[in-house]
Amino acid sequence: MYRTTVKVDGMMCGMCEAHICDAIRKAVPSAKKVKASRAKKEATFISDSVADEAVIEKAVKDTGYGFIGIVTEPYEKKGLFG
Numbered sequence: 001m002y003r004t005t006v007k008v009d010g011m012m013c014g015m016c017e018a019h020i021c022d023a024i025r026k027a028v029p030s031a032k033k034v035k036a037s038r039a040k041k042e043a044t045f046i047s048d049s050v051a052d053e054a055v056i057e058k059a060v061k062d063t064g065y066g067f068i069g070i071v072t073e074p075y076e077k078k079g080l081f082g
Contacts, residue, residue: 003044003075004051009066011038019063027051027059041068046075 008020017036020043024034028051036043045051053070060067 001046001048001075001077002050002072003046004056004070004072006043006056006060006070007068008036008041008043008060009068011036011041011065013038016065017043020060020065023059023063024056027055 006020006024011017011020017038020036021034024031024043024045028045028047030047030049031045031051032047034043034045050072056070057067
């Protein structure tokens with residue numbers, strides 16, 4: 001599993017966050033736990049494989065927001081107690 005963090009510029013409200021989440025879900029169908037934060041200027045999601053950076057960049061830009069960068073790192077699901 002991989003955790004991907006996408007830095008996004010231009011989100012101003014809850015609807016902006018929803019648009020980014022929808023764009024990521026369409027671009028990466030296997031994405032799970034998709035969240036966006038206008039305060040942090042980022043969106044995060046978990047996927048089984050490494051997501052294609054070019055596809056995500058295009059999805060973000062096509063919705064009218066600024067793509068700043070992307071970071072993908074291994075993700076380990078934590079158990080109930082840790």
